[in-house]
Amino acid sequence: MRVTAFLLSLGFGALAAVAAFTTSSLILLTDYLNHPYLFGVLACLLLAFALHRTLRPRWARVTAVVLLMLPVCALTGLGALALAFGGNVDVTFVDGPDPLRVQVRTSMAGLGPDTLVRLDLRSEAGLFTRQWPLACFNDDVVDDAYDSLTWTGPRSLDIRVNDGRVFSVRLDPLTGEPLSTPSAGYC
CATH class of the missing domain: 2.40.128 (Lipocalin)
Incomplete structure (x- = not known):
């Protein structure tokens, strides 16, 4: 379970990077797979889960989860701003x-x-x-x-x-x- 969560977090992190830094004229990619904030949040949550299940000392688990929740909050805030000011009418x-x-x-x-x-x-x-x-x-x-x-x-x-x-x-x-x-x- 830990390895699966870690690999999934790497996969979502890679999707976030691809979505953020590539441009394409294909609608399939731009409309449906261009969600870097969502993929970034999923990557951080899965990595926090994997580290929480892997690390033994309680202080290390809590520290890892808290440090990974900071980018989750930042990405969620940026995503909310992008939706608020970038939505199509x-x-x-x-x-x-x-x-x-x-x-x-x-x-x-x-x-x-x-x-x-x-x-x-x-x-x-x-x-x-x-x-x-x-x-x-x-x-x-x-x-x-x-x-x-x-x-x-x-x-x-x-x-x-x-x-x-x-x-x-x-x-x-x-x-x-x-x-x-x-x-x-x-x-």
Whole structure:
């Protein structure tokens, strides 16, 4: 049991490191396995359990558990802050030519009342669905706020902001990845 808990804690620690330090365009990895705070907390809890069962002197067990609870509390606090200030308010989709579609995520920009709109391009393919950043708009300046998105062809689209400016984006003909990522305001 002790060895299993220790090995599991190493595994969750490795998952936390991978989730925190790697980027991928695969939705399977970014949406479902990108939870470094959760994996870090699980790693610390399992390591505390393994050390509690392994160490003989009572003072050593208590010290090990207390020292491992400090990162658990820190990771839980950081995770709560990330959820409080990084949560998406609204998610919609704009369908394009198969298999492409644009995900429109609207959220609060930091602590202020500004709205941040992130556009992500998805290439739907089941478990191998990929996603790339397409554009980002902040309505800190009202003229820079996102207004609409229009597909102009199978590999091109136009993004309009409030003041009438249009950002044209071309997509890679092979992968569908955007060749440019426009933004207005601080993103």
